[in-house]
Amino acid sequence: MSEKKHYGFTTTILHNDRRKAIEQGSLHKPIHTSVAFGYNDARQLASVFQGKEPGFRYGRQGNPTVSALEDKITKMEDGVSSLCFGTGMAAIGALFQALLREGDHIVSSSFLFGNTNSLWQTVAGQGVEVDFVDATDVANVEAVLKENTRLVFVETIANPRTQVADLARIGELCRARGILYVVDNTMTTPYLFRPKAVGAGLVVNSLTKSIAGHGIALGGALTDTGLFDWSAFPNIAANFRKQPPAAQGMAQLRAKALRDFGAALGPEAAHHIAVGAETLALRMERTCANALALAQMLEADERVSAVHYPGLPSHPQHGLSTELFRAAGSLLSFELRADIDPFDYLNRLNLAIPASNLGDTRTLVIPVAHTIFFEMGAERRASMGIAESLIRVSVGIEDADDLLEDFRVALDV
């Protein structure tokens, strides 16, 4: 089979596995459930352990099915290598476990997925200083940078209030200062946006969400884009310095975060995610179109007091979103007029399901302040721009007419 250099996004995902040596010409990478990998020559086992030749050692540190998915994600992000984890949070936690030390400083957007916000609070209690800033303006990031700033972390479109980070300018700033730039691409997915284009060194994806799309498997990934100079990163341990500079970050992440902390992705989950990813582009086209139509309908209704969706011209970062992303994503949030009880409203919906996930094929709704952002308290919610009545909608692939009617009819009391 001759290799053409540049296939399109979906073609690449569909045909990636079978371009490798694959058992019985199987079209999908098989699910390898074996934890151990046997070698006929004990010297070969030793040389695999010493990293002198490729091969698998033990399931926690790598598995052929997971490795095929890692390769697929690397292609999707146009990176140089990826590591998969049991969840998206494990991938983010790996940054702390493998790359940060006591006395380091990090900068994070204050507009964040709730559990990432909670993780940074934990980190702050363990000797790493964390500054939260409004990352929609690069000036706020620049203002808090220090000598010991090791990384800057932002989400592309923030979950759930949809603020768009000043992605390109933060990338320029990080490059100029030699700081690792980590972008959580979960909300946009590599189909709508590649953080490599704005200078990200590492990309986070929760595979649980749109990449899998079906809501039947958890997973997360880190992708090294090849843009960050690991030889200048002070926290690489001596034994990983023996690797070529480009491979040092991922080598340390694989050993310290995956091997030592053990948040490995299982082969069955990897298989489910790989199958789901094949239709990512198709689903994103549909969910983004549905989300835009729903956002427009809600915004035009006087019973809705606010709609947050970067695809609307009224969104503060609409220009940025249009410039950077292929479409404005499948997630929106909105607030009802004060006299409409949000719980009663959600209970009147027939199609949209009250549930905590996003990027599912089905439309899911959640009253944010009372669920996923409950634990942090009202003050922190307010600082993140989250109204007590905010409803988050993860828009699915339902027929647009059905979806719009569901949200419209429920407004009639």
Ligand SMILES: *Cc1c(COP(=O)(O)O)cnc(C)c1O
């Ligand atoms: C869901 C989510 C995560 C965490 O992913 P899990 O797979 O649920 O652990 C991280 N970042 C963002 C933006 C998310 O939406």
